Amino acid sequence: MEWPEQSQKPHVAIFPGPGSGHLIPLLEFAKRLTVNHGFFVTFITAKWMAATSRQIPPSSSAGMIRFIELPDVQIEGDHAEMNFVSRRTLLMEKTKILVEDALRSFSFPVCAFITDFFCTEMLDVASKLEIPSYIFFTSSASLLCIMLYLPTLLQKIEISFKDVDFPIKVPGLPPIPGIDMPSPLQDKSDILFNWFIQHSFRLHEARGFLINTCRDMEPEQVKALMEEKVLSAAEMRPSIYTVGPLISSSLLESDDNYDKEGCLKWLDRQPASSVLFVAFGSKGTLSDNQIRELAFGLEESGQRFLWVLRKEPPPPIQSTVTAEADTRELFPEGFESRTKDRGLVVHSWAPQIPVLSHPSTGGFLSHCGWNSTIESISHGVPMIAWPLVAEQRMNAFLLVKEMKVAIEAKKGPDGLVSREEVERAARELMEGDGGMKIKKRMGELKETANNALAEGGSSYNAMAAVASVWKEMDATNTPSTT
Secondary structure, rough: OOOOOHHHOOEEEEEOOOHHHHHHHHHHHHHHHHHHOOOEEEEEEEOOOHHHHHHHOHHOOOOEEEEEEEEEOOOOOOOOOOOOOHHHHHHHHHHHHHHHHHHHHHOOOOOOEEEEOOOOHHHHHHOOOOOOOEEOOOOOOHHHHHHHHHHHHHHOOOOOOHOOOOOOOOOOOOEHHHHHHHHOOOOHHHHHHHHHHHHHHHHOOOOOEOOOOOOOOOOHHHHHHHHHOOOOOOOOOEEEOOOOOOOOOOOOOOOOOOOOOHHHHHOOOOOOEEEEEEEEOOOOOOOHHHHHHHHHHHHOOEEEEEOOOOOOOOOOOOOOOOOHHHHHOOOOOOOOHOOOOOOEEEEOOHHHHHHHHHHOOEEEEOOOHHHHHHHHHHHHOOOEOOOOOOHHHHHHHHHHOOOOOOOEOOOOOOOOOOHHHHHHHHHHHOOOOOHHHHHHHHHHHHHHHHHHOOOOOHHHHHHHHHHHHHHHHHHOHHHHHH
């Protein structure tokens, strides 16, 4: 781990959360930190975070960013029988000592340690080594408000949020129906509830937050964070830096799988702003019945569509994608032949950012994950909100009710979005008056987001501010940095 030629530069270490959705914005942050502010960055990943490691582009290790993969760790017990929370907790605890050893081994010290908001165990390592720690918050300022306010909220509301029949009030946010709160918080008896709470209650231990949003995209939420309205009087006061919206650059999109399905070539043949892009994220899946309803609705809408389709895997959840033949069996008879001139179904993966930036794309039916949300905003593509899990219902609620850049795909009593609802939402977004208003509003939000990241913008200045703080820390560091 000797990199003597970099010892004159301020050095930041990053331990990202598992999964590409947590890694990619951190990679973009690191790139801007090195290019714009002259830092050297070390990413520390663990071998068990295989999905994260595979997302690292080889060319990124050149220059001022390096990657270190820690050896694998062994945990006792049957992994197949172990629930997600128990396995993740044991892996993180075993990994802490490896991260500590890595930080101690560097020939020149780090002036700041950055980790993910679901890796708060790593705050112990930074505290032990007396390294200032920061949380990179890959989701919205809205979710951060909720997580920081949870100690107060749980004192006020003793029942599970799924049973609350009144809007929940959190500083900086409009009143939110209980059912639209993050899914791990819905049921107090769920093991995910305690896991989510444990991370939430530790967030204030960090010296600061780097949030993947911009001040003008979530103004009231950022104001509540800045004015410390979501923290109790006894808690520390972390600094707030809105450094987004950071999305994958072209460098991170280019790999061997790039457009292997020919999505972009197909889009090249479509009229401008005519295609509805349908995608539910890298892990989002639908039931068999829901796939059929969606197919019927897309056909009946008459709209052009590019659909990235994954079938719901059987329990326990698998990471592999269901075979193309299996998903095709779920289509209505004759669906593909009837829609072949205006629709393309992709059964594996599509390059989402190039699709969203393509001039033929006119709408995005999305699960409302935060990365997909800010990718859509950054390219000015209006949305149909179809949330699945995690904080996606909250994101959808805010996109529809507050930001006004999305149409809601409403579920029926059976939990399905009916074919009639799919048809209605698709027609309204792509050719209706409501869709025109949403498109105009999304264009305004796109300009806001892009301006924030440009030199002199609020997010550019926030990144410069935290870089300045770290450089001051580096100047007072040990003599080995000189």
